[in-house]
Amino acid sequence: MVQLDKKYWIWLNRITGIGARRFIKLIEYYESPRLLFQATESELEPAKRILGDKLSENLIASQNEQALKEAETVLNTPGLKVLTLLTPDYPDILKTIYDPPPVLYCMGQNLRTDLPTIAVVGSRRSSEYGKMSAKKVAFELAQAGAAVVSGMARGIDSMAHRGALEAENGYTIAVFGCGVDYIYPPENAGLYKSILEKGTVISEYPPGTNPAPGNFPARNRIISGLSYGTLVIEAGLKSGAIITVDCALDQGREVYALPGNVNSPFSKGTNKLLKEGAKMVTSVEDILEDLNMAISLHRYPNTPGKTGSQDNSYQISRQGPALDLFETLVYNALHDGEKGLEDLIQITQIEPGQLNGVLTLMEIKGIIKQLPGKIFINLWNA
16 A cells, blocks of 8 residues: 555544544445545535544544645654555454454554464553563563563563563564553653564554553453463453453453462452463463464574564464354355456345445455456455
């Protein structure tokens, strides 16, 4: 995607109140943020039905060159890389969740999509046992060739990032509930700098966004959505880590828990998860075996001068995206070969306007591809 198109994605992403689900519904109808920006008042009637009166006012008020210029300024921020659902370097695994972030803002190293990913999360208030366990497990995961995903919060998250960074060629992803240029919590300034040097900081919120309480539960779905599994080290019964677990379960991902002291308030949430069926982890190999990673903990798969994409020492069974009723109709229609738009209308019996939206969303998710002449083919094999 050319930079010119990205600024329209940023423009829409910066409009107050338009979250991921509404953003995607708008794209389903208008096909691109650029076409939405260019829409006339009469053409905005469907947007008004999607957004309601208040958000529609926000949208209309933003249909101006100044707002677009501000989006372009964000796009040209030094050190910032912007990914959208249609850019090839957007993580495929994240596209499969129910409400993938339409835009990702990244700082640090290029966001790596060639490594298996594990989220390591836990409470901000944690014991020394929990902190040391998080650091040790993250170190061993990173040393084995996995990317460690967390939220750079106090406590377990911070220790997970530190452990991953200490591994030779270790890589970690910090998912923020604020702009990637906002260091939160402030005492993690040194850790933030280290992540930029060896890992990646990402957020769905534009640069300059302050941390707000409502941002963090939404952030947690990205932590789990980026990951093949989520490991909880320590968590109270009402910990934010439990929200990440709920997201992981909704996304069909594995949930792991490290057993803790039954008398410790820090372990009540993790021990409850184990009673409810989370997989117990007593060593990092419990996770690596689940991932079908043929990696020995006693060697480095990513040797100096060798990128992860060149290393074929692991095999991951990727979970395909969940399909709704209309997507299933389209998928089944394309199962025996490519089809034109008119053929799909006839086979699926979906209204043409709605079908265009379904096809756009399926292309964003990487399930199908559009060829010249409005011809569509399946990319995903069930």
